[in-house]
Amino acid sequence: MDKHQEVTLLIPGPTPIHPAALAAMQWPMRSHMDADIFAYNDQIVADLHLLYKTGPGAFVSLLSGTGSLGMEAGFANLLEPGEKVLIISNGVFGERMIEMCERLAANVIPLRFSHAQEVDIEAVRNIAFETSPKLIAMVHGETSTGVLNPVAEIGEIAAEVGALFSVDAVTTVGMLEFDMAAWGVDYAYTGSQKCLSAPPGLAPVAFSERAMQAIAARKTKVSTWYSDALGMEAYWAVGAKGRKYHHTIPVQLHWATGEAIRVALSEGIAERSHRAHFVGEATLKALSTVGFGAFIPEKFRLPTVLAVTLPEGLDDAKVRQELRSKYFISVTGGLGATAGKIWRLGLMGENARPRYYHRLMVALAEILDAPELPKLFDEVCTVA
Numbered sequence: 304m305d306k307h308q309e310v311t312l313l314i315p316g317p318t319p320i321h322p323a324a325l326a327a328m329q330w331p332m333r334s335h336m337d338a339d340i341f342a343y344n345d346q347i348v349a350d351l352h353l354l355y356k357t358g359p360g361a362f363v364s365l366l367s368g369t370g371s372l373g374m375e376a377g378f379a380n381l382l383e384p385g386e387k388v389l390i391i392s393n394g395v396f397g398e399r400m401i402e403m404c405e406r407l408a409a410n411v412i413p414l415r416f417s418h419a420q421e422v423d424i425e426a427v428r429n430i431a432f433e434t435s436p437k438l439i440a441m442v443h444g445e446t447s448t449g450v451l452n453p454v455a456e457i458g459e460i461a462a463e464v465g466a467l468f469s470v471d472a473v474t475t476v477g478m479l480e481f482d483m484a485a486w487g488v489d490y491a492y493t494g495s496q497k498c499l500s501a502p503p504g505l506a507p508v509a510f511s512e513r514a515m516q517a518i519a520a521r522k523t524k525v526s527t528w529y530s531d532a533l534g535m536e537a538y539w540a541v542g543a544k545g546r547k548y549h550h551t552i553p554v555q556l557h558w559a560t561g562e563a564i565r566v567a568l569s570e571g572i573a574e575r576s577h578r579a580h581f582v583g584e585a586t587l588k589a590l591s592t593v594g595f596g597a598f599i600p601e602k603f604r605l606p607t608v609l610a611v612t613l614p615e616g617l618d619d620a621k622v623r624q625e626l627r628s629k630y631f632i633s634v635t636g637g638l639g640a641t642a643g644k645i646w647r648l649g650l651m652g653e654n655a656r657p658r659y660y661h662r663l664m665v666a667l668a669e670i671l672d673a674p675e676l677p678k679l680f681d682e683v684c685t686v687a
C-alpha cells in the first residue's frame with residue numbers, strides 16, 4: 304500500500320478529515336489533567352451545547368469511543384435491568400439498539416418497520432400508550448437505507464406518555480438542523496468521524512437535565528463503569544464537583560474534534576445542510592441519466608446519506624472495486640438487506656464537496672462509457 308495515496312471517501316463515514324482537525328492532532332502533548340486541557344474541554348462543552356441546542360441543565364461531553372459507544376452509554380445510563388424500552392427500528396442501526404438493550408437485560412419492546420420504509424407515527428403512539436415505556440429510542444438518519452426519521456413527532460409522543468427519548472444523531476447533528484430542547488430529546492449522540500469530519504474515536508454526547516435526574520435516581524449502579532455519566536461528569540464538570548481523574552482522554556482526538564466542532568458552528572448548520580442537499584441533488588440528477596435511481600422517496604430521504612439503486616446489469620462489486628483501485632474512490636454498497644442492491648453515498652461534513660463528486664462523475668464517465676456525466680453534474684452543482 305502507498306500510505307500517502309489520497310483516497311476520495313464518498314462513503315457514509317469516516318469522512319475526509321477537515322484540515323483544521325488534522326492540524327490540531329500535531330499540537331504538543333499535554334496531560335489529560337492539565338489546566339490547558341480543562342480550558343479546552345470547557346470550550347468543547349460550550350460548543351456542544353450550541354451544536355445540540357440543549358436546554359438548561361443539560362450535560363454534554365465526549366466519550367472515548369466511537370458512535371456505537373455513544374449508543375450503548377445512553378442505554379446503560381437510562382435503563383435499569385427489566386425496565387421497558389420502546390425501540391423504533393427501520394434499519395441496521397435500529398437493530399443494533401435492540402441487540403444492545405437485550406444484552407443490558409432491559410425489557411425490550413421492538414417496533415419494526417421494513418427497511419426503507421418510513422416510521423408510522425400513529426403506530427408508535429398506539430404502542431407507546433399501550434406499554435408506557437421508560438425510554439423511547441430511535442435513529443434520526445438510518446445510514447443503512449438513507450431514511451430520515453421524524454424526531455420532533457416522536458418527541459411529542461414521548462412527552463405525552465412521560466417517557467425519556469433517546470436519538471441517534473450520528474448522520475445528522477453537525478450537518479442538519481438538530482434541536483434537542485425543542486424536540487424533547489433527552490439523550491443524543493454522534494461519532495467524531497461522521498458529520499464533523501474529525502478522526503474516528505470520540506462520541507460527542509448530550510444528556511438533558513431530565514436524563515441526568517433519572518440517572519441520579521437509579522436504584523442500581525450503571526452496569527459499565529466506563530460509560531457511567533456520573534463518572535464522566537466528575538471529569539468534565541467545572542468547580543469542586545469536577546476536574547477529577549476518570550480515564551485518560553485521547554488528548555489529540557479532543558483537539559481534533561474540538562476544532563471540527565468549531566468549524567461546523569462557524570460555517571453554520573444551514574450552510575452545511577445546503578451543501579449536502581445541493582451536492583446530493585446534482586449527483587442524483589446526473590446518475591439518473593445512466594440508470595441509477597433514488598432508493599428513498601424525497602419525503603423521507605436523508606440528505607446526508609444518498610442511497611441510489613443500481614442500473615440494470617451493473618456489476619456492483621466489480622465497479623466499486625475498479626473505482627477504488629483505478630480511480631482511488633471509495634464507494635459503499637448496501638448493508639444488511641440492501642447489500643448488492645444500492646450504493647450509499649456519504650454527504651456528511653467534508654464528504655459534501657462538489658470536487659469529490661465531480662471525481663466520481665469523471666470515473667463513471669469512463670467505466671460506463673457516459674462522457675456527458677461530469678458536465679451534467681457541473682450544470683446543477685455550482686457550490687464550492
Ligand SMILES: *Cc1c(COP(=O)(O)O)cnc(C)c1O
Binds near residue numbers: 369446474497
Ligand atoms: C456510523 C453509525 C453508528 C455507529 O458509529 P461507529 O462510529 O461506527 O461506532 C451508529 N449509528 C448510525 C446511524 C451510524 O451511521
